[in-house]
Amino acid sequence: MVAVVFAGVALLLALPFLLSQGLLNAAVQMLIAALFASAYNLLCGQAGMLSFGHAAYFGVGAFGTVHAMNAVGGAGLLPTPLLPLVGAAFGLLFGGIAGWFATKRTGTYFAMITLAIAELVHSLAPHLKGLFGGEAGVSTMRMPAWGLDFGSTTQVYYLTLGWALLCVGLLYFFTHTPLGRLAYGLRENSHRLRFLGYNVHGLGMAVFAISAMFSGVAGALQVLSNESANYVVFDPGLSAAVILNSYIGGVKMFLGPALGAALMTFFGYAVSDLTQSWLLYQGILFVLVMMFMPSGLAGLPGTLGRLRQRFGLARAMPLVLLSVGAALLLSMGGTFMIELLQRVFSQDYRSAVRLHPGDAWPPVMLLSREWSPASVATWSVPLTLFAAGLLLAWIARRRRAALEDGQTESPPPGHRVARTEGAA
Known part of the structure; x- marks a missing residue:
């Protein structure tokens, strides 16, 4: 498994030499989607809390970053490569507040609260033009830093790749911490955790806030790529997409959601120009995966291995x-x-x-x-x-x-x- 991971990282490092600029831009979007899905999987797959409104924290991180870029100009204590920290801070702050309310309930009620919070932000954003820029959004520019001008897609790709690998690595490390282990307890049996004396609400809020923090980093990388932010980042379709991508990839495996998000992002990039029905194909694929491969695409090698071992x-x-x-x-x-x-x-x-x-x-x-x-x-x-x-x-x-x-x-x-x- 370690060899496969190192081979994948080596391939990602070599992509700028193998792809055109258009495909490299698609690779940037794939990395952002993979990070967002990995952050979402911390909450959904690991802790068992199904959120219907995770685009809210992606969007808050995006707008926090775009305002920071315009305020500091990518210099001083916040040069351009460190701007995703702003997205992480805004995602963590808003995720902590929203998580305190959402984790008061579990199951369907939790999902509905997350949906309500996301819809509230999505409805308010077009009317708060001073903060979200209305329909035009807020534009910015990437400024030079550390000897790089960030004017090429290649430099943006490596910046996005660095942050994506760092964040995915931190998420993997989190799964092996005591708090990460307790998150599995939230999914399996929260009543037993409460019986053992753990603060289940505080634990759920912490996991929610950490997931929102990494979602904010993904939003910040989206701004660095597009040099703009629009209230469309709060759209419910983005929340639905991360759910579909995570389950298509497989929420039971750590890299499953990242794989699903990357593949489905490339699928949309490649197929959307060929047919108007590409969203229908995406929906059909989701239904088929849930019916015949509940473990997701990442579980396919394991299924083949079990067939080989059995027969x-x-x-x-x-x-x-x-x-x-x-x-x-x-x-x-x-x-x-x-x-x-x-x-x-x-x-x-x-x-x-x-x-x-x-x-x-x-x-x-x-x-x-x-x-x-x-x-x-x-x-x-x-x-x-x-x-x-x-x-x-x-x-x-x-x-x-x-x-x-x-x-x-x-x-x-x-x-x-x-x-x-x-x-x-």
């Missing part, structure tokens, strides 16, 4: 290949169907129908060719892909059932059978 590599590999093939065919059929329907029901297509009254179903362009919605052959393509995918899924299910039945009759190769007493 052996030779017998598990065909099962994996059948499952991957079924997933690919079903994905292709679903994507084709969604894109075809999206074009047929679009405003542009309705306009084309009105312009060509004699042709009730004009062809649509998809995959660099024209498809007639009135043709049976057009709809047979996704249906055939669906049928083939379902067939492979059925075969994979039958094969797994056969493997499990065979395992109950005889152990897989390589497994030793314990000898009972009295056996020759």
Whole structure:
């Protein structure tokens, strides 16, 4: 595991030499999203407190940083590389206040309080123009410091990478402290902690404030990247995105949310220019992960390892290949169907129908060719892909059932059978 982490860090350090400036800017956003998800996972995954309004602390850190940049100009005690400390301070302060109220309750009531606080900030921000700049927001500029001008995307990337690695490392260290261990107790059995004499409310408030502090750092890095802050950073969609990213990656593993956030951020960057339905795909992916991979994408290697340990590599590999093939065919059929329907029901297509009254179903362009919605052959393509995918899924299910039945009759190769007493 340590070797994998060092290899990942080495790859991140080498990215500016491998990517274009546009992709490097996407990598900056991936790092910020990964840090935000890791901070959120401290509260949700580790302490078991589901927050619906974590964008509030991301946004407070962002606006605290943008005002500090305009006030001190990235010089003095707060040069540009240290400005994320301002976001951390504002996130910690606001998180401590909000956490005191939110952690008075647990479960659904806690989630609703966090949502109410975030909605309150989001509603007030457009009206407090002196503080949040109204719809135009607040602009700033990165100033030179420590011999760097921070005028290139490469320098911003390395600054973001340094802070992201530092914060993720501190979050990992926190999980091994006594307070971090007690946070697991909040998730598993808070009543037992209270019975043992711990101040459960104070413990929950501390974890909430620390999570908000690192969320504020992520907000500060967003400002350093964009050189501006708008009240959109308080949008509920940002709170929803960090929840989806964390669960897609896997909240039970430390790096799971970071992985999910990075992948989904890249997915949005790569797919949003190709289709208008990319948010629908993101939602479908979330539902499928929750249904078939509750441990998230980060738990996939563990699942494959358990299959190999249970059935052996030779017998598990065909099962994996059948499952991957079924997933690919079903994905292709679903994507084709969604894109075809999206074009047929679009405003542009309705306009084309009105312009060509004699042709009730004009062809649509998809995959660099024209498809007639009135043709049976057009709809047979996704249906055939669906049928083939379902067939492979059925075969994979039958094969797994056969493997499990065979395992109950005889152990897989390589497994030793314990000898009972009295056996020759």
